[in-house]
Amino acid sequence: MFEIFTRLADWTIADLLTLEPGTKLADAVHFFVEDTTKIFFLLVIVVFVMGLFRTMLSPEKVRGYIEGTSRGIGYVLAVILGAVTPFCSCSSVPLFIGFLEGGIPVGVTMAFLITSPLVNEVAVVILGSIMGWKMTTVYVVTGMSVGILGGILIDRLHMERWVEDYVWKIRMGTIAQSEVDGSMAGRIRYAWGEVKDIVGRIWLYIIIGVGIGSALHGYVPQELFAQYASADNPFAVPVAVLMGLPLYSNATGIIPVAEALIAKGVPIGTVIAFMMSVVGISPPEFIMLRKVLKPQMLIFFGVFLTISFMVVGYLLNVIFA
Amino acid sequence: MKSFKVLGSGCKNCVTTAKLIEEKAAALGVVVDIEKVTDMATILGYGVMSTPGVVLDGTVVHAGGIPKTEKIESWLRS
Numbered sequence: 001m002f003e004i005f006t007r008l009a010d011w012t013i014a015d016l017l018t019l020e021p022g023t024k025l026a027d028a029v030h031f032f033v034e035d036t037t038k039i040f041f042l043l044v045i046v047v048f049v050m051g052l053f054r055t056m057l058s059p060e061k062v063r064g065y066i067e068g069t070s071r072g073i074g075y076v077l078a079v080i081l082g083a084v085t086p087f088c089s090c091s092s093v094p095l096f097i098g099f100l101e102g103g104i105p106v107g108v109t110m111a112f113l114i115t116s117p118l119v120n121e122v123a124v125v126i127l128g129s130i131m132g133w134k135m136t137t138v139y140v141v142t143g144m145s146v147g148i149l150g151g152i153l154i155d156r157l158h159m160e161r162w163v164e165d166y167v168w169k170i171r172m173g174t175i176a177q178s179e180v181d182g183s184m185a186g187r188i189r190y191a192w193g194e195v196k197d198i199v200g201r202i203w204l205y206i207i208i209g210v211g212i213g214s215a216l217h218g219y220v221p222q223e224l225f226a227q228y229a230s231a232d233n234p235f236a237v238p239v240a241v242l243m244g245l246p247l248y249s250n251a252t253g254i255i256p257v258a259e260a261l262i263a264k265g266v267p268i269g270t271v272i273a274f275m276m277s278v279v280g281i282s283p284p285e286f287i288m289l290r291k292v293l294k295p296q297m298l299i300f301f302g303v304f305l306t307i308s309f310m311v312v313g314y315l316l317n318v319i320f321a
Numbered sequence: 322m323k324s325f326k327v328l329g330s331g332c333k334n335c336v337t338t339a340k341l342i343e344e345k346a347a348a349l350g351v352v353v354d355i356e357k358v359t360d361m362a363t364i365l366g367y368g369v370m371s372t373p374g375v376v377l378d379g380t381v382v383h384a385g386g387i388p389k390t391e392k393i394e395s396w397l398r399s
Contacts, residue, residue, distance in 0.1 A: 178385025
């Protein structure tokens with residue numbers, strides 16, 4: 001089904017640019033053309049289709065679904081909804097306050113916020129089509145587990161004391177439901193708006209991601225990775241996670257980088273740990289969350305994620321060795 | 322005079338919403354007062370979780386996205 005993108009890349013090299021096949025440049029260009037076209041194609045389709053159903057997943061509705069469930073179910077529901085609800089870090093603050101005001105525990109709310117950037121339907125489809133379903137399943141399951149574990153810890157350690165005090169004083173009254181135009185035309189208009197909005201927001205991450213992937217693919221020798229990033233090197237996982245911390249990309253943008261790393265023989269655990277570190281911890285989200293969380297909670301949040309990503313890396317490297 | 326409040330964290334859609342109301346009001350010759358509210362506590366206090374939201378003379382009339390032109394016109398004509 002995705003052969004057309006490989007053929008397009010073949011054609012670009014052979015006929016359009018007349019590059020010698022097998023050279024470094026040809027390899028890099030092939031990777032770039034195939035991945036860029038495939039990712040943008042899938043991105044538009046998935047965002048559009050999800051956009052048609054999106055009205056079911058507004059933050060108000062999600063709050064309504066989780067509100068009143070028991071804690072145990074709350075965590076699981078929160079990470080599942082976090083995975084399918086798209087939201088940018090700019091809406092994390094109203095969402096956080098809205099959840100708490102609805103009586104949803106801090107841990108359940110944080111489970112949602114941890115999972116939301118890590119796992120989303122667009123990334124899942126693209127990951128599946130590029131890296132196969134095994135890798136995708138592993139990624140989704142570990143991402144959700146980290147979210148649930150983080151949420152449970154936050155509640156068990158009674159971290160609600162590290163939520164800014166003003167948050168608890170906010171009373172929302174009647175919740176204003178978002179505007180819904182349920183007609184087919186309205187849904188299509190909305191879905192198309194989502195496509196423009198999301199593509200406009202993340203296209204640069206994808207281009208940069210594919211660019212880095214192409215460069216790794218074409219120019220970095222496999223031996224280099226074998227020497228430094230193999231499972232034999234006990235420092236490879238922590239170094240990968242620490243390198244990923246200051247970097248920030250959307251989950252979709254990091255996939256081509258991961259693809260190139262896997263192809264170079266970097267172990268799956270190390271690659272997933274790196275991916276999660278890049279997408280799961282982002283400076284912009286931390287700055288936003290500082291408005292509602294005291295520094296202690298932010299530090300816990302950052303340290304917890306860093307350690308969990310390292311554990312995930314080691315664990316998966318052992319399981320898939 | 323109609324008093325509008327546009328609720329939003331300062332995202333692009335919020336700026337667009339305020340501009341749309343301003344333009345429509347000018348086109349229809351209605352005098353309006355538009356205030357941008359960025360304080361989260363105030364926004365949530367109106368019960369709005371999805372921004373931009375629009376408040377007309379103290380009542381929330383819209384939430385979650387840029388309002389349609391017809392809707393803005395109906396507010397201005399009401």
